[in-house]
Amino acid sequence: DTEVTQTPKHLVMGMTNKKSLKCEQHMGHRAMYWYKQKAKKPPELMFVYSYEKLSINESVPSRFSPECPNSSLLNLHLHALQPEDSALYLCASSQERRGGRNEQFFGPGTRLTVL
């Protein structure tokens, strides 16, 4: 299984809502990532988990809260978002080999619209 799955595919939420994005992989990867991608822009790294511990937070606002319940699952909890947070949210996973060859496998993304 070389697939990263993300749910839901689409999400519309109001600024007062609380929602969660989910990501799952069964490739035994020990690194998992959240990216945000605005239209016609490259993906921007948000968070990195390594061995289920948060290793990188790219100064993301606290209204985004990541969680890694186990090595296969990654969640992104959303609360009090702003319309400018509307974007494609991508999850990825990779091995954690030293010395390279840590190519990432990406999910299809969740298209988020904040009203």
Add this chain to the structure above:
Amino acid sequence: DAKTTQPPSMDCAEGRAANLPCNHSTISGNEYVYWYRQIHSQGPQYIIHGLKNNETNEMASLIITEDRKSSTLILPHATLRDTAVYYCIVSVNAGKSTFGDGTTLTVKP
């Protein structure tokens, strides 16, 4: 991580080779060159990576110059389905690196 420079767009005729350049003049000795592509509205897809030597797989070939300051991704027989944004990333660990603006490749019939 080293910064990369790619042309914003390129066209290629269907069936011809597509050669996508990437400049990474500040690359350091332990940094790999990774290539990904993103077809419209899908997640990025890993294509190939290399350190010093040229590499080939079922999708593409990667040519890295001897001084490692630039590289070229070659799609040998481009098809319409290869139309995508192609990203060149230089990093010790691809997962903790930054995507640049990439090259939008349009394959035309």
